[in-house]
Amino acid sequence: ELIQGDGLLLLPAFVDLHAHLREPGQEYKEDIASGLAAAAAGGFAHVCAMPNTRPVNDTRSITEAMIARARAIGGPALHPIGAITMGQKGTELTEMADLKDAGAVGVSDDGRCVTSSSVMRRALEYAKTFDLTIIQHAEDHALTDGAQMHEGAISTRLGLRGWPRVAEDIIVARDVLLAEATGARYHVAHISSLGAVRILREAKARGIAVTAEVTPHHLTLTDAAVLGYDTACKVNPPLREQADVDALREALADGTIDAVATDHAPHSTLEKDCEFAEASPGLIGLELVVPVLLDLVRQGALPLGRLVDALTRAPARIARLEAPTIKAGARAELCLVDPNLSFVLDPARLRSKSKNTPFLGRQLTGRVKMTLASGRVVFVDGEGAAT
Ligand code: DOR
Numbered sequence: 001e002l003i004q005g006d007g008l009l010l011l012p013a014f015v016d017l018h019a020h021l022r023e024p025g026q027e028y029k030e031d032i033a034s035g036l037a038a039a040a041a042g043g044f045a046h047v048c049a050m051p052n053t054r055p056v057n058d059t060r061s062i063t064e065a066m067i068a069r070a071r072a073i074g075g076p077a078l079h080p081i082g083a084i085t086m087g088q089k090g091t092e093l094t095e096m097a098d099l100k101d102a103g104a105v106g107v108s109d110d111g112r113c114v115t116s117s118s119v120m121r122r123a124l125e126y127a128k129t130f131d132l133t134i135i136q137h138a139e140d141h142a143l144t145d146g147a148q149m150h151e152g153a154i155s156t157r158l159g160l161r162g163w164p165r166v167a168e169d170i171i172v173a174r175d176v177l178l179a180e181a182t183g184a185r186y187h188v189a190h191i192s193s194l195g196a197v198r199i200l201r202e203a204k205a206r207g208i209a210v211t212a213e214v215t216p217h218h219l220t221l222t223d224a225a226v227l228g229y230d231t232a233c234k235v236n237p238p239l240r241e242q243a244d245v246d247a248l249r250e251a252l253a254d255g256t257i258d259a260v261a262t263d264h265a266p267h268s269t270l271e272k273d274c275e276f277a278e279a280s281p282g283l284i285g286l287e288l289v290v291p292v293l294l295d296l297v298r299q300g301a302l303p304l305g306r307l308v309d310a311l312t313r314a315p316a317r318i319a320r321l322e323a324p325t326i327k328a329g330a331r332a333e334l335c336l337v338d339p340n341l342s343f344v345l346d347p348a349r350l351r352s353k354s355k356n357t358p359f360l361g362r363q364l365t366g367r368v369k370m371t372l373a374s375g376r377v378v379f380v381d382g383e384g385a386a387t
């Protein structure tokens, strides 16, 4: 299906539903300028930014400041996701109407799952009144305390505490029931387990307003990548097993999983160059979507059209954004991709401030050559192999 030879692909520019740009508060990992530069290099025209900044994005003023900063930079558009609750460990709901009015495209408490059924029900009821999506990092913390990786044969072999699939499944199942009871829109962030995929499939068949995203790393890597204690592969939710990867691929291909999102989670070298148990979870992804996922297309696991939909129309629909399209007279939001360009991933080429990815040094095929966002060229790939 991919063009053979030297042909470039013209695609609508991508929309990322899930990135951590770390500004305000942790600019040593990433800031809005470097994060948006990475996004442009990855083919994105729109980036939705998770609220686990310092301070947490739980107010109109932080949301507005993030948007103003991005507009001053002039690259891809930034769309903040507000917090569901106030502060780091709050149970009081945020003023979601204000957040939406300020430009937030959803609310989440990423990395700190809303485990209280009561808070979740109130959040869904409240968000429903403004057609705002609740985005859940599905993790029952009672089952993941101290967990370092997926619970299975490899965690036993490595002597690392495991994060069982059921910790994700329980929250997704409960939230689906709450979404049904409230009629609100509910979105599963970075779905990773085969059980959660089954629950999602059943929920959609029953007409419940639930959507989901999957990351490139959960589609391509398993817990075997953690052998050797590679901290670049430490991530929440963890890399799981081949059966999960197969279920995720099938669900993405048949549309049960709506979107691909990066969960771009930059961390400094010091936060990864340490004992596995001390390492921060997360990996960068904005610049790697094309080479990592075109591989799935080449393997026949995913039609190119479905991949493009999962990176453009589907996330735009969930965030209530206008989807980038290629049509005469539209303001250009597109990317040019060379599907056959092979290269070794060099950290010096990455625009992100952080280099935490297990794909460093790997041979990859497929590269973004140019990105246009909001009618402007925001990225052009440097010529030749040097830097
Ligand atoms: O691996 C992760 N990193 N998972 C999360 O939920 C949070 C994220 C981060 O902010 O670094």
Ligand code: ZN
Pocket (backbone or CB within 6 Å): 110, 111, 137, 189, 190, 236, 237
């Ligand atoms: Zn998360």
Ligand code: ZN
Pocket (backbone or CB within 6 Å): 018, 020, 050, 110, 111, 263, 265
């Ligand atoms: Zn995240």
